[in-house]
Amino acid sequence: MTLSDFNTLLPLIVLTVWACALLIVDLFIPKGRKGWTALLAVFGLALTLDLTLAQLGDSGAGFSGMITLDGFSTFVNALLLVSAMLAIGLAYGYVKRMGLERGEFYSLILFSVTGMMLMAQAADLVIVFLALELLSIPLYVLAAFARPKVDSEEAGLKYFLLGAFAAGFVVYGIALVYGATGATALSAIVSAVAARTANLTLLIVGAALILVGFGFKVAAVPFHMWTPDVYQGAPTAVTAFMAAGAKIAGFAALLRVFSLAFPSLAADLTPILWALSALTMVVGNLLAISQTNIKRLLAYSSIAHAGYILMAFVPFGSQEVQSVSVAAGLFYLVAYALTNFGSWGVVIALEQKEGRGLEISDYAGLGRKYPALAAAMTIFMLSLTGIPPTLGLVGKFYLFRAVMAGGFTGLAIIGVLTSLVSAYYYLRVVVTMYMREGEPEALREPWLNFTWGLTAIATVVFSFVPSGLFDWASQAVLKLF
């Protein structure tokens, strides 16, 4: 144990200490002044982000090979921290308005982010599992945060039961991988395979079980059943955080574990990943068409987007394509996170008490009454579809290019076709906003406005200068120690 061990994990340690301190400090902040807790939480996240960015270009391993620090983890951690800040920006006014204002809300978000960041840095399957639990448990609680509202309780319970079930798959998979190779460290798994001491059959079963478990977490078809109910029932601000954060962390772990530990299984796993990706895109988009509730619509949309991101995994076996596809996947995650927070922000602005204002028909007339809000929503819908001038288009472009380079043209075609299908339901929201008459009610809260405004601007501006971001993502390659 040396100082360099701590350096690899410094942002995470700081954030953990901050979260613990916030939990205690919040006890002394009187009710009705929880804005201070939110502010302190954002401050902690900003501090951590600063420390994370200071690690740019650093790499190393720590804690007996449990933790790794590389460009990939720094990139993902920065994205996670920004996501958490956006989530708090959305949540602050929302929890106040919905009567959910309790200080634990922000501590739990911080703890969840801790788990997500640990996931991005995990170099050992034991840490992967612990990180998975650490990010999930606060999310289960947050989903049920609006208790005793039945919807919220249902969401929390459903998420908890299925999440625990999925975690069981992950653990079983890890156990089989351990049985096959005698190791849980990613690097040791690779060397066991290289030294031909591993039982490849067991390894494949283990890897497949891990894939199933993470499939639940990132809501890939056919493990997506929980998503619409949970996203609909959970408080909207929590849903936004869940949709972005859990997905980013889940994909980060999948990318790292599969690219680093299981490249030898590529021949067996690529068809499975291909099918998973294609199925997720098709089913997610088709089921979204018939939705009338905006929360459910966005839930199915997030399933569909899991399918697009899964495309980045399909060529994980070939070294030269892999770095490009990892970069494309990371870029898409950024695009998805920004658009996701923006669109959920608009949903929050329109949501009234008792779950009113959540039908798509409630958006009628928004274009006339709240032009800025409607314009922002239009940008997000275009971005989710992949229509210029938005980041969603650029993200899809990079992704399709990467899978084409890997020789999976069929998958890219499915991606394009399902994007066309998705235009139908995304643009229906836009049409409703501008073409239908109605008297929508939207709230104006400074932090909320700031969040959706910022993400809308970022979604457009970055689409004109995507190369900087993509270059950063390209440097964020995975390293094995």
Next chain:
Amino acid sequence: MLFEYIAIATLIVLAVIVALIAIGLGELFGPKKKMEEKSMPYESGMTPYGPGTRRMPVRFYLIAVLFILFDIEVVFFLPWAIVFRQLGLFGLIEMAVFIAILLVGYIYAWKKGALEWE
């Protein structure tokens, strides 16, 4: 390699045998007169009514959860105590961090009134 447990296994078997003997003797030599009063839950008490299962307040659950969490914590102490000398100061710091984190939880639970019986 399991021979060390033979003593424990013998103990378990003996305990079961003793219990069986006690019950068996009573069955064998005791008088058996079946009466309605005798098969009631409280032979000489009040006649119970209503279903025997009643919902319990959620407070019990909170206590049980807190108990489990601290129970798991204690499980970690045992291997720590055994290697404490080898680990030296480093081990002490490790456990101090562990306890400090759980102490945060304890303070939180205390201040929230989770340990009180409302």
Next chain:
Amino acid sequence: MTVDLILFLILALVAVATAAGMLFSRNAVYSALFLVLNFASIAVFYLLLGAPFIAMAQITVYAGAIMVLFLFVIMLLGAEQLAPIKVLPWQRPLAIGLAAVLVAETAYLLILRAKPAADIIPPAETVNTLGELQRLGMALFNQYLLPFEVTSILLLVAMVGAIVLTKREKGERE
């Protein structure tokens, strides 16, 4: 046939039988008690594998504390007796079919395709003494230091979660 193998087979039978009993009892309390038996037989598995500490932890934490919690929850809900539930007509056959496919797949992979068991890396030879616990302690507090500390954060979060979800805020209505 060594003693270990015979013991293993008996225990495996007990473990599977109690697991099935847990699933199929209509009474939730019986289910919980079957689960206790299941945990106990798994604890003996750990002994067979030369991990007495894990066996002890299994008994105290799982068969003891966690089962108490299970029984509490069962009583909290007042749901000892499972009411006949409405299921979709195709749900059960589909589930059985899919489970059968999974079992067949696993059996194929593990029995037919897997190479002889010699390939599976056996755990290091262990002895049931205090030395084993010492080794575990050294591993836990050196190599597995970080997972150990993360566990404490996990416990903290679980505690906060339980309190948030069950404890009424001051002034919150009943």
